[in-house]
Amino acid sequence: MNAHDAQRALPTQPVDADHFAVPARRGPGDFVRCETATRRVLGYLRPSDGQNLARYDQPETLADPRTVRINPAILDTTIPTTSGTVAAMPLYALARGSYADRSLSRDAAAQYYAELGQVIGYVTVGHNEDGLWVAGALTDPALNEDQLTDIGETAVSADWRYVDGRHELVALYVRIDAALLPEVITRHAVTKGDLLRLLTTGPLADLPDNTLIVMLKDAEGNGGVSPLAELATSRYMPLSTWSGELVRPEDADRTDLPVITMEPVN
Known part of the structure; x- marks a missing residue:
């Protein structure tokens, strides 16, 4: 992970614990969105929100998020909240037009997002009867109005890779215009x-x-x-x-x- 981005996005004050609470599902078409006015990230992942994994001899596969495995190791950041702490993972902003190749392994894909994405917040994830939920906050204080507008108009996407016979969550990200990510562009x-x-x-x-x-x-x-x-x-x-x-x-x-x-x- 880019150390500068990750450190900057770490909250210096406790985040409202409600931001990390299990969100209520609004309906079968619910999706993970960023509410930029409150800087909340919340919702449920749909099959279309994940990477479509395809091989040369197989059709593309849409995984049911309810079956996607969450490796506890992915929640590797402790975020202070108003009622304690929560284990979280980064939420990345990725330039539109950039993508992690579907042939990448889990570890290579994780490295891709850490190198080519900007950490804009932290979220926690979990399963319940409704599916795979995401909840957290946009915590990067450097986000400007143009970036927030673009982020608010984009659903959160997931990358899950096929590992040991099951799909496993690797990263969560939003796509925004590349021109709004100058730090990512100049970093490389x-x-x-x-x-x-x-x-x-x-x-x-x-x-x-x-x-x-x-x-x-x-x-x-x-x-x-x-x-x-x-x-x-x-x-x-x-x-x-x-x-x-x-x-x-x-x-x-x-x-x-x-x-x-x-x-x-x-």
Whole structure:
């Protein structure tokens, strides 16, 4: 888990214990939602809220959440509440367009969310006669109004993996526009400051000044290898954690990131 996100999202004051209470089910079509006005997360997971697990020789499988196993080890964070403490797990915000491949193992999928998601809150989970319920709170104080609006319009999704003959809950997340997750985008990218440090300290500083910088293939596997020919400034609209589009300055808005483009020779 990204330590900065997780630490920031840990509540510094006890959370209202009602936020972690078993929610009342509103009906058969109930779903897990985020009530951004109260910062509550509550509801019941539906089969369509989980990852559809498919293999090359099998159709996609929708698991009944009531049969999904909850490994106690996944509730690995202790959250203080007004009536004691509760064992909880992170709720992630994930960029739309990013997904954990269905072929990943349970442990690899868990690592994916920890690396490519932003921790926005903590929730606890459990089973009852109505299904697999989720209850908790949005606890990240850095969430802004645009993020909260997007989060409130998105149902909470689940990732469960087939482990030892049963589906097991791995992670819970919401999808929001990639441009609203700049910390996640820059966490896995080289910034201007990083580039300066790479070129002036450590092993790169010892390379001769005429050392070429070579452009590799893009995230879609396009192009070959080419020397760097030109640097320019632009604005970037991320669509996922690994892809996006350049935006003309006159068309950019405040969610588009300033970037330096590296143009290859060819």
